[in-house]
Amino acid sequence: MSIGEINFDMTPVIELQDLRVKLGRREILQGLSCRLGVSGKGKAIGLLGPNGAGKSTLIQTLLGFHRPSAGSARILGLDCHAQPRQVKARVGYMPENEAFIAELSAVAFLRVMGELSGLPSGVALEKAHEVLFHVGLGEARYRSLGTYSLGMKQMAKLAQAVMHGPELVVLDEPTNGLDPAARARMLKLIREMKDDHGMNVVLCSHLLRDVEEVCDEVVIMKSGRIVHHADLEAERRSNRRFVELEVTGDDRDFAAALREQGVDGVSEGNGKWRLVLPPATELDVLWRVVARQNLGVHRMTHRRDSLEEIFLKAVGHLKHTPGEAAAVEPEVASHGRL
Amino acid sequence: MAVYRRGYQRYRGDLTGRWARLMVLPRFAWKRLLEQRLVVIILVAALFWPLACAAFIYVSNHSELWPGLDRDFAKMLQIDGQFFVIFMNIQAVFAIVLAAFAGPSLIAPDLANGALPLYFSRPLTRLDYVLARMLVLVGLLSPVTWVPGVLLFAMQSGMAGGSWIVDNWRLGAGVFLGFLLWIVFVGLVALASSAYVKWRIVAGALVLAFFFVTAGAAELINEILRVDWGRALNPGQAMNQIWRSMLGAEPMRGPETAECLIAIAVMTGILLLVLERKLRAVEVVS
DSSP, X not given: OBGGGOOOSSOOSEEEEEEEEEETTEEEEEEEEEEEOOTXXXXXXXXXXXXXXXXXXXXXXXXXXSOOSEEEEEETTXXXXXXXXXXXXXXXXXXXXXXXXXXXXXHHHHHHHHHHHTOOHHHHXXXXXXXHHHTTOGGGTTSBGGGOOHHHHHHHHHHHHHTTOOSEEXXXXXXXXXXXXXXXXXXXXXXXXXHTTOOEEEEEOSOHHHHHHHOSEEEEEETTEEEEEXXXXXXXXXXXGEEEEEEESOOTTHHHHHHHTTOEEEEEETTEEEEEOOTTOOHHHHHHHHHXXXXXXXXXXXXXXXXXXXXXXXTTSOSOOXXXXXXXXXXXXXXXXX | OOHHHHOOOOOOSXXXXXXXXXXXXXXXXXXXXXXXXXXXXXXXXXXXXXXXHHHHHHHHTOGGGOTTOOHHHHHHTOOSHHHHXXXXXXXXXXXXXXXXXXXXXXXXHHHHTTOHHHHHTSSOXXXXXXXXXXXXXXXXXXXXXXXXXXXXXXXXXXXXXXXXXXXXXXXXXXXXXXXXXXXXXXXXXXXXXXXXXXXXXXXXXXXXHHHHHHXXXXXXXXXXXXXXXXXXXXXXXXXXXXXXXXXXXXXXXXXXXXHHHHXXXXXXXXXXXXHHHHOOSSOOOO
């Protein structure tokens, strides 16, 4: 079997069809269906959700640790339950909890892991050194893993996950317990994995900022269901239309002038405006309108949905974002002041 | 180019097959075990009795060296099923001691350090994992059990001539299969103990305790209930009865071979159940 034999055409990285998983009598995953990523594209998928949402169960099911009670889960076109060996040969997994083999040096640990993944013995040894230098553990590679700090152990876990050059790397809370510098390094490595090496990444994290920095797609789960699936890049693009503006001068005709340019605006009084730009409209238009109205700009802020807002909205803690409020009340906006 | 300058490159070559991957764990485990002085000492100590048996075989085949030897005493020097039963009983004890030292280091550290998800997220099933761990013990216990046993049989065959092999082939087969059965059973006890408790030393003690406690319980049942089937619950004695049957030696008083086989099968089932329950990639709390 060769990694090079895999067909990369438009196969989704993860495909779930009415996936249900029961642990004991409790149904943890309740009919998940989605298609995430495209194999060979090197994209990162963020998996978000509050505690108990079923993120870890989903990851563990993808890795074949749990048997689906109904439906199916496919990774790179392969059924996780029916073809577990083929799936696992293509996947690297970094678990959330501490996981290593006691008393082994990092090199020996990675060598064992590499050989278990199917690397020939000599290649595994070479790769072990290579990957340890890559994650910044080169100087400490002959030390026993038991003597490593938490940050070093996280890096060693990442190293064993990418050791065999998998197509998909599943990272469960990779920045847990890392200081800011180590966190930045971890995120940089994850970005490199997808951008430079074409690996697909599934990042499960409760740190929204990590997901926002790294991921291209995000799936938000709640109570065993997918409540939101978003293309983060598209989301960012669509949200560029929200602008907060604070002007000085007589702004009575400002709303009408904006409307002529296709821009909806709501005055909040004292020169404060909230504007909704059409998708194709650039900020230059605003500057021109402001200039024609002889207004001074005191402050201008791009407002967009942050991932936090998307997340809170998806899990039901936020009804809608401030920008959306302006968008759903155009008739008020067109009449100027509230 | 020096490895630290090269940077990370994804591996895109051929992957090894299932059996090559399966042998990875035994290879590394054997290497680590043989680095332990105590394991080497036990291995060496376990070879003294086979050497004594080899000397016995030599003497029994060279009675001309002892001109004044009593005829009855010379009869005692026969190499038969009883001889191999005694040989096997002694070596079986060494197998238990070795398993008690080596077995706990196989699974307990993996459980304590959360390594199972790392194994099972790779193309390695739970069955592969148990098989790999069992192979470690089979490899370690073979040199003190069936290997010297078969060598002794070969030595006797060489000295006694071709007709002896034809008449006694079941001794060779019995030694090999009997010890294999014992290795698998002792291996399962060691693996189940190692999976049941995460502390290596406690797991080692549990292996020894298993054999002492079952032996004590068997005697207790026999004494209290005034029966003799209790011996079937003592794996050592149950196996001894099975070996006697395989080697054509005189059976012991107590349960029949079939009953002993059932008792060993039930115990094996329980040990497998422990492994099935404990060796999971993730612990599910229901």
